[in-house]
Amino acid sequence: MVKIGNIILGDFPLLLAPMEDVSDPPFRAVCKDQGADLMYTEFISSEGLIRDAIKSRQKLDIFDYERPVGIQIFGGDEEPMAMAAQIVEATNPDLLDINYGCPVKKVVCKGAGSGILKDIPKMVKLTSAVVKATRLPVTVKTRLGWDDNTKNIEEVAERLQDVGIQALTIHGRTRTQMYKGSADWSLIAKVKNNPRIHIPIFGNGDICTPEQAVAARQKYGVDGIMIGRAAIGYPWIFNEIKHFMKTGEHLPLPTVFERVEVCKKHLRHSVAWKGDVVGILEMRRHYTNYLKGLPHIKDFRQQLVTCNTLAAVEDVLDKVAIHYKDHVIERTSPLADNNLLPANNEVVDCNVYG
Template identity: 80%
Template sequence: MVKIGDISLGDFPLLLAPMEDVSDPPFRAVCKAQGADMMYTEFISSEGLIRDAIKSRQKLDIFDYERPVGIQIFGGDEEPMAMSAQIVDATRPDLLDINFGCPVKKVVCKGAGAAILKDVPKMIRLTSAVVRSTRLPVTVKTRLGWDEGSKNIEEVAERLQDAGIRALTIHGRTRTQLYKGSADWTLIGKVKNNPRIKIPIFGNGDVTTPEEALTMKNKYGVDGVMIGRAAIGYPWIFREMKHFFQTGEHLPPPDIEARVAVCREHLRRSVAWKGPVLGILEMRRHYGNYLRGLPHIKDFRTSLVMSKTLEETEEVLDKISVCYEGYEQAASGAPAVV
């Protein structure tokens, strides 16, 4: 049984990654329904929380049906990180996660996210400040290192554990790789199999099929895997992986009725949470993967993106259901990420 503090996650949990502009409550809801064991919010700027920025505060919204759920923060200064940890503590998530892995330029240029990998003592100071400031279990998500010449994750893992974190998620790339090339799970395995490491270690990066998840478990020994981009528009990946773990067989991919139904639920939740304008606008990034693999889908996808109201969008989804009724996707598993 994998545990983070007092949180029990089962024997080999599947975690939904915190993804900016993706891992919002509507998306988390459909992933939870399809078997995600643990989820995280989009990352939240510590500076934004302290300034009471509306977007940052809205990201604190969590709901009981999501639990266990963690709130992720990022920043490059001890005082704001400590203060934001206290704010997060008051919202009563199940844990608090620190982002030391985001590779995007706007975050790194502020000395946050993956930039912290260049200054391990600073990483430990920030982590210690957060641990001291909250009653919640604190976890960290990070990368192998800054670049190919500084893959310091083995040292980082030990020092973070000593600083008081309760679990560590490692993305198998360096910051300079961004999301290019292949994730290196070898170093993740070395961290997990280090006899000094007593906390759960979760692997992340290029886990897109049940077979890859099982390899992470059996070959590298990780305690669970975190799924990110492969879940966008395809929340079924969680239940498919669990079924494969239990039976060694693939579930058939969702039929058109299931795909449209979950897309519709996601859409309605998006509108309910964000409002009729932003809720419609921010669903557009998901349609490509919900409909991935359907032949001659381009015109329908364009209509979805051009729709401006919930009613218009639902009408297009109705037409897709009728047009593709009885269609069966030949290949199993999640569609490629667009």
């Protein structure tokens, strides 16, 4: 049974990755419905929280239906991070996560995210300051190291555990890899199998099918896995993995009607949380992913991204369900083509790739 502090997560929990501009409350709601065991907010700047920045404060919004849920923060200085931890605690999440994995230049150049992988003693001091500042369980998400010559994740895991973190998620790439190549799970396994390590170790990187999830559990021995881009437009991935692990069989693929209904639920949550204008506008990025695999969908998609009212969008989605009622969408790899993912690797917002 996997536990973080007093949070019981089950035998092999599936975590939803904190993805900037993706993992907001509306998206988390549909992932929770489809079996996510633990979810995180989009990452939040410690400096932004202290300055009372509107966007940073809005990211603190969590709801009882999504528990257990963690709030993730990032920063490069002890005092702001400790102060941010106290602000986070006041919002009553189940845990606090520190982002040491974001590879984006504007974060790294401040010594935050994966930038801190160049200075492990500072990383330890920063983590210790956060742990001491809050009563919440503190967890960390990080990478294997800065580059191929500094894959120091085993040392990092031991030292962070020693200062009090209660779980560690490891993305199987270095900072210099960004999101290129394949994730290396062998080093994640070394951390998990280290006899000094007693906290839960979660693996992250390239998991997009039930078979890959089973392999991660059986071959690498991790306590659970974190899923990012595979859930974008396809929250069913969580229940599919759970069913496959239990039975060895695949769940039937969601029908077009089921895709539309979940998309509509996502939309309604978006409007309820962000308001009509912003909720509808920001939902437009998701339609391609929910409807991926439908032939000749361009006209419907064009209608969806020009509708300005909830009723109008739902009307178009209902027409999609009727038009494609007999169509079966084949299973495809969500890592191969995702509308939310930029063509280049120097993205503005980090963690989108999960």
